[in-house]
Amino acid sequence: MYAIIVGGGKVGANVGRALLRMGHEVSIVEARPSRFATLESEFEHMARYGDGTEIFVLEAAGMARADVCIAVTGDDEDNIVIGQVARDHFGVENVVARVNDPRNQEHFDLLGVAPTVCATESILSLIEHEVPQHSLVHLFSLRRENLDIMEIGVVAESRADGATVDGLPMPRGTLVISVLRNRVGRVADPGTTLAAGDQVVVIAEPGQESALMEIFARE
Amino acid sequence: MFVVVVGCGRVGAQVARALVDDGHDVNVIDQNAEALQRLGSDFPGEFVQGVALETTVLEAAGIERADAFVAATNGDNTNVVIAQVARDRYQVECVIVRVLDPARARFYEERGLVTVCPTRTAIDRMAGALRDFAATAGEGA
Numbered sequence: 001m002y003a004i005i006v007g008g009g010k011v012g013a014n015v016g017r018a019l020l021r022m023g024h025e026v027s028i029v030e031a032r033p034s035r036f037a038t039l040e041s042e043f044e045h046m047a048r049y050g051d052g053t054e055i056f057v058l059e060a061a062g063m064a065r066a067d068v069c070i071a072v073t074g075d076d077e078d079n080i081v082i083g084q085v086a087r088d089h090f091g092v093e094n095v096v097a098r099v100n101d102p103r104n105q106e107h108f109d110l111l112g113v114a115p116t117v118c119a120t121e122s123i124l125s126l127i128e129h130e131v132p133q134h135s136l137v138h139l140f141s142l143r144r145e146n147l148d149i150m151e152i153g154v155v156a157e158s159r160a161d162g163a164t165v166d167g168l169p170m171p172r173g174t175l176v177i178s179v180l181r182n183r184v185g186r187v188a189d190p191g192t193t194l195a196a197g198d199q200v201v202v203i204a205e206p207g208q209e210s211a212l213m214e215i216f217a218r219e
Numbered sequence: 220m221f222v223v224v225v226g227c228g229r230v231g232a233q234v235a236r237a238l239v240d241d242g243h244d245v246n247v248i249d250q251n252a253e254a255l256q257r258l259g260s261d262f263p264g265e266f267v268q269g270v271a272l273e274t275t276v277l278e279a280a281g282i283e284r285a286d287a288f289v290a291a292t293n294g295d296n297t298n299v300v301i302a303q304v305a306r307d308r309y310q311v312e313c314v315i316v317r318v319l320d321p322a323r324a325r326f327y328e329e330r331g332l333v334t335v336c337p338t339r340t341a342i343d344r345m346a347g348a349l350r351d352f353a354a355t356a357g358e359g360a
Contacts, residue, residue, distance in 0.1 A: 053295070053323070054320060054322065055322040055323065055326065056322060076272065076300075077272060077294065078296050080296070080300050081295075081296045081299060081323070084330075085323075085326060088326075089326055101272075103272075103273060103274075104272055106274070106308075107300060110304060110308055111300070111303055111304075
């Protein structure tokens with residue numbers, strides 16, 4: 001697989017290293033001269049100097065034959081343009097973009113640049129996972145697949161408290177995939193009996209939150 | 220009509236002034252508060268200081284009721300992103316975007332944006348003037 005990474009900061013360089021270890025072909029495009037020099041000493045000819053939002057720079061990097069374009073600069077407007085140019089000008093099938101400011105997520109969504117990764121959002125969902133303020137926490141969104149993975153605490157006296165996994169009145173388009181009890185997670189078994197304090201991980205189509213809360217969180 | 224202009228540099232400020240002189244309502248956005256001076260003390264529209272990628276800033280400038288939108292910051296990528304946001308999210312009827320890089324200007328023009336590319340204009344004018352000179356001066360020049 002040939003991957004072009006635009007933006008050779010910590011994220012871009014580490015993604016590059018990981019892909020190389022997996023045996024893939026990689027180019028890293030970097031616009032800052034001093035950062036480029038550092039990258040070149042490590043990645044040699046795989047580091048390319050230039051503004052990755054310029055079409056000729058991407059062309060020289062071989063974007064037309066790339067399987068993946070990874071837009072991870074520190075500027076969201078740049079990552080959006082890189083994503084649009086890679087997909088619509090060069091026909092790259094897989095585009096992954098970094099969202100630096102979570103307030104810009106809606107622009108990526110509106111302009112069809114997906115999937116995206118946002119460090120702030122990831123950290124917030126980790127905090128929610130570790131220190132839940134709500135009994136339902138979104139762990140991960142598969143935007144393109146239209147699926148959410150979320151964690152829900154089983155509240156005492158709810159319909160789920162004391163029920164078996166296969167006895168739960170789960171709405172269509174939802175599935176319990178694991179149960180976490182006393183910090184040990186297990187893949188959900190149909191016969192597992194749930195108890196208050198358990199955390200269940202559910203995969204669901206969007207918009208099922210309130211139906212799930214009815215089962216797990218309402219006393 | 221009501222127009223929102225983003226970027227109050229030489230271009231944005233003069234476009235805003237020209238529209239006001241024609242009797243239109245114009246609000247201006249720039250991230251730098253000092254840019255307001257370019258509009259002159261008698262500018263009747265509102266000036267909003269902020270980053271135009273933020274929808275709260277666009278909305279404070281009245282984008283939801285805008286008939287036209289001009290993206291003229293000094294960042295090509297900012298301009299093409301906010302122009303698409305104006306068109307696709309706020310359904311602004313007329314969106315005009317300044318793009319300095321001719322290749323990117325052509326790409327976004329193909330995607331339906333009305334782009335103005337000063338670099339392309341300069342290239343055409345300069346090359347045209349030189350061609351005119353070469354034609355009148357004959358083969359010796």
